[in-house]
Amino acid sequence: MKILNQLQIGDFDLHLHTTASDGIYSPTEVVQKAYDAGLSTIAITDHDTLAGLPEAQKATDHYNMHLIPGVELSTKWRKQAVDILGYNIQHVDQLHEQLAVFRDYRYKRAETIIRLLNQMNIAISIEDVRQISGEASIARPHIAQAVVSKGYFATTQEVFDRLLADGKPASIEKKVLSVTEGIQMIRQAGGIAVLAHPVYIGHLNKVNELLQLGFDGIEVWHRNHQASDTKHFIRFAQKYQLILTGGSDFHHDQHQIGSFM
Numbered sequence: 299m300k301i302l303n304q305l306q307i308g309d310f311d312l313h314l315h316t317t318a319s320d321g322i323y324s325p326t327e328v329v330q331k332a333y334d335a336g337l338s339t340i341a342i343t344d345h346d347t348l349a350g351l352p353e354a355q356k357a358t359d360h361y362n363m364h365l366i367p368g369v370e371l372s373t374k375w376r377k378q379a380v381d382i383l384g385y386n387i388q389h390v391d392q393l394h395e396q397l398a399v400f401r402d403y404r405y406k407r408a409e410t411i412i413r414l415l416n417q418m419n420i421a422i423s424i425e426d427v428r429q430i431s432g433e434a435s436i437a438r439p440h441i442a443q444a445v446v447s448k449g450y451f452a453t454t455q456e457v458f459d460r461l462l463a464d465g466k467p468a469s470i471e472k473k474v475l476s477v478t479e480g481i482q483m484i485r486q487a488g489g490i491a492v493l494a495h496p497v498y499i500g501h502l503n504k505v506n507e508l509l510q511l512g513f514d515g516i517e518v519w520h521r522n523h524q525a526s527d528t529k530h531f532i533r534f535a536q537k538y539q540l541i542l543t544g545g546s547d548f549h550h551d552q553h554q555i556g557s558f559m
Contacts, residue, residue, distance in 0.1 A: 301542045302385060302490075302515065303366065305339055311556045312341040312366065313383065313494070313517065313545020317432055318350030319370075320439050322550045325350040329357035329365075331548075335556040341368035341545070343383055347401065347435055348394045369393065370494060372400075372472065373480040375508060381494035382480045383517060383543065388488025396483060401435045403473045408436040414468040415441075415461065420450050438462050481512050490514040492543050496534075497527045505531070509538050519544025521558045528559075 302312065315321035316328050323331065325342060332340045340363065342354045348369055358365040367387040373380050387393055409424055416422070422444045430447070431440040442454035442462055451457045461468040475483065481491040492515035496505045509516065518531040519542075535542055546558045 309337060310339040311337055311545050312543045313343050313547045314340055314555065315344055315549045316342060316350040318347055318434050319344035320437050320549060325354035326357040329354055329361060329363065331555050333361040333363060337556050339364040339366065341366040341385055343368040343370040345370050346372055346397050348390050349433065351390060371480040371484065372474045373477045374474045375477045380477050380499065380508065382477065382484065383492040383494045384484035384489040385492060386489050393483065393487035400473065404435045404437065407470050407472065408441060410470050411441055411468050418467065420445060422448055477508065477511050490541065492517055495520045495522065495547065496531055497523050502530055505534060509534055513540060515541030515543055517543045517545065519558045521546050521553060
């Protein structure tokens, strides 16, 4: 049992999001924040895309930091969402192209959600959402921000609670990989597959079952893990001889880079 790449606790953050997916800061800005936090190694792990890696690599080179090429894949297991972190990706272009079909689907899904919102007299367009998402794959948080910007609701959380969350009037099921497909895709790209924030899975028995599907590692440290959670997940790592990882799951200023223990 060891930490990914034999890193030292306090020197890394292996779960960071940028504007390439649903973060609010560019890859360069995220790297600068990590540098300011005193970190030496980071992983950019945007959702279902590696588009932010070239910019992040330039920034880490500038600050003499180490960048681990990463991604966070959206998968499903028994109708439950399961995120898989991929690290040490060797074939970045190959994996990026494989994920293109899911990015295209997200765009079409967004168009459908917007049509549903229009039918509810919420007048937003795909162009409104693109202004917010930029080059990132469109996701529900971008749509929620567009709705708020038009003055229909005060907060994005309210938009989710009323309209966009699973089972709500404008919710459309997301097309995702199975867990085993996600693990295989990461390995084919030369990477290792890590179960992300296992506390979100629920009961420990479920985590135990998932880890038997062939994961290489488990995210034992996360900003939403309590000390007791971390102890449980370290025991699983010992049981299955898994690599340990940790990260802040940084998206915005309510999260602190490097703070996840």
